[in-house]
Amino acid sequence: MKTVRVRYFAILREQRGLDDERVATEAATAGELYDELRALHRLTFPRDGLRVAINEDFEPWSTALRDGDTLVFIPPVAGG
Amino acid sequence: MKTVRVRYFAILREQRGLDDERVATEAATAGELYDELRALHRLTFPRDGLRVAINEDFEPWSTALRDGDTLVFIPPVAGG
Amino acid sequence: MDFRLTGEAIDTAALMAALGDTRAGACVTFEGRVRQENLGRPVRALDYEAYLPLAEKEGCKVVAEAREKFQLVGVLCVHRTGSLALGDLAVWVAVTAGHRPAAFDGCRYIIDEIKARLPIWKKEHYGDGESEWVNCAAGGPARPPGRGKKK
Amino acid sequence: MDFRLTGEAIDTAALMAALGDTRAGACVTFEGRVRQENLGRPVRALDYEAYLPLAEKEGCKVVAEAREKFQLVGVLCVHRTGSLALGDLAVWVAVTAGHRPAAFDGCRYIIDEIKARLPIWKKEHYGDGESEWVNCAAGGPARPPGRGKKK
Numbered sequence: 001m002k003t004v005r006v007r008y009f010a011i012l013r014e015q016r017g018l019d020d021e022r023v024a025t026e027a028a029t030a031g032e033l034y035d036e037l038r039a040l041h042r043l044t045f046p047r048d049g050l051r052v053a054i055n056e057d058f059e060p061w062s063t064a065l066r067d068g069d070t071l072v073f074i075p076p077v078a079g080g
Numbered sequence: 081m082k083t084v085r086v087r088y089f090a091i092l093r094e095q096r097g098l099d100d101e102r103v104a105t106e107a108a109t110a111g112e113l114y115d116e117l118r119a120l121h122r123l124t125f126p127r128d129g130l131r132v133a134i135n136e137d138f139e140p141w142s143t144a145l146r147d148g149d150t151l152v153f154i155p156p157v158a159g160g
Numbered sequence: 161m162d163f164r165l166t167g168e169a170i171d172t173a174a175l176m177a178a179l180g181d182t183r184a185g186a187c188v189t190f191e192g193r194v195r196q197e198n199l200g201r202p203v204r205a206l207d208y209e210a211y212l213p214l215a216e217k218e219g220c221k222v223v224a225e226a227r228e229k230f231q232l233v234g235v236l237c238v239h240r241t242g243s244l245a246l247g248d249l250a251v252w253v254a255v256t257a258g259h260r261p262a263a264f265d266g267c268r269y270i271i272d273e274i275k276a277r278l279p280i281w282k283k284e285h286y287g288d289g290e291s292e293w294v295n296c297a298a299g300g301p302a303r304p305p306g307r308g309k310k311k
Numbered sequence: 312m313d314f315r316l317t318g319e320a321i322d323t324a325a326l327m328a329a330l331g332d333t334r335a336g337a338c339v340t341f342e343g344r345v346r347q348e349n350l351g352r353p354v355r356a357l358d359y360e361a362y363l364p365l366a367e368k369e370g371c372k373v374v375a376e377a378r379e380k381f382q383l384v385g386v387l388c389v390h391r392t393g394s395l396a397l398g399d400l401a402v403w404v405a406v407t408a409g410h411r412p413a414a415f416d417g418c419r420y421i422i423d424e425i426k427a428r429l430p431i432w433k434k435e436h437y438g439d440g441e442s443e444w445v446n447c448a449a450g451g452p453a454r455p456p457g458r459g460k461k462k
Contacts, residue, residue, distance in 0.1 A: 007211070009209055009281060010209050010281035010283070010293055011293040013209075056213045057214070057217075058218075072211055072214070074211070077275070077276070077277070077280060077281060078280065078281060078282035078294045087362070089361075089362050089432060090432035090434070090444055133362070133430070137365070137368075138365075152362055152365070154362070154430050155432060155444070157428070157429060157430060157431060157432060158426065158431065158432060158445045173324060180398060181398075182344075182346060182347040182398045183346065183348070185343065185344055186341070186344070187340075187341070187342040187344065188340065188341050188342075189339065190338070190411065190414075191340075192336065192337060192411070193337070194333070195409065196334060197334070246333045258346065260341065260343070260419075260422060264341075264415065267339075267415075268411075268415050271411060
């Protein structure tokens with residue numbers, strides 16, 4: 001069991017109903033954590049519509065979680 | 081015999097030594113007039129390095145001259 | 161710093177003054193402004209929300225890439241956060257170079273990459289009172305499946 | 312008028328204000344400035360000489376072409392004549408459009424055509440006291456045959 005910090009922005013912040021939380025998890029990777037949170041909070045975005053940042057850098061979904069990491073799931077950006 | 085006005089700019093003005101003159105000529109076209117003036121004043125530009133404007137519009141070298149026309153021989157422009 | 165985010169109005173005159181450099185024969189700027197309409201819907205205002213540290217880091221990376229790809233003299237880029245009204249300046253990019261092709265190409269590279277890559281989100285407020293997060297083809301569906309327009 | 316020539320310093324702030332339009336989401340500007348060096352020679356100043364009526368007519372034509380080719384909202388273009396010092400603004404083009412591709416393409420079209428087509432000539436004054444009319448590949452030899460550098 002590790003504890004990570006998750007921050008939410010924009011549409012994910014609204015879906016989650018908060019912008020910052022500590023999460024205790026058994027998830028091994030960033031991707032597993034997102035799937036867990038998605039199911040728990042009924043987030044609508046499939047993982048492949050998002051990117052993930054860990055400790056302020058974009059990282060692959062397969063990145064192993066470490067205790068104390070800060071994760072941000074990045075919804076699609078405006079682009080226009 | 082017709083009389084036309086010729087204006088000179090930039091390097092042609094310096095080569096001719098004046099910026100405006102009236103010319104009485106037998107030349108039938110703008111191109112013939114340029115060749116005449118080029119020989120007379122030792123202008124260095126061959127005709128195909130220039131364009132000609134007649135009465136404030138670019139025109140082909142083959143344009144027939146009419147009495148009272150104003151001609152400008154356009155040296156290459158800066159471009160850069 | 162070549163790239164930064166700000167919650168205040170962007171003062172382009174002051175920024176331009178900082179780009180004066182007699183090695184530069186060309187300066188190209190891009191201004192992105194709040195339009196009165198998007199995809200046929202009248203817009204009355206919008207909010208930009210950014211994940212600040214990553215947006216700044218990624219913005220600086222984009223600028224560094226542009227400097228590597230093109231022969232640039234100077235670059236400045238500023239992106240707004242917070243609430244903007246119609247006509248407000250949302251993002252500003254200025255690039256100087258010896259000659260104009262590099263200035264045009266560098267400016268365009270920067271704005272295209274910034275729009276596609278930086279974690280900055282736009283919420284549009286429409287004339288009818290509705291609001292919506294504006295998404296883009298780069299990242300996922302235009303609207304998450306199963307959700308209607310959110311207020 | 313969309314295009315004009317001026318013997319005075321170009322006031323870009325006033326010109327930009329005239330381009331405010333909430334239909335425009337993008338504004339691209341190009342500034343051409345006097346560089347300290349050209350083809351390896353140090354430049355200290357330059358003069359622009361124009362055949363005014365034709366330059367204005369051709370400049371307006373270029374702008375009209377750009378408006379026809381691209382979806383533009385507004386265009387302003389000003390070209391200097393007379394004596395300019397290092398760093399001075401020689402030509403300024405600003406184009407607004409709904410979206411950025413049209414603004415970039417329109418601005419670049421205008422500056423490229425203006426540089427190639429308008430009867431405006433540039434005389435550079437160099438650090439060593441010499442001066443030269445700057446010609447271009449579009450029109451003829453870089454220097455007329457048989458003539459040296461002119462003072």
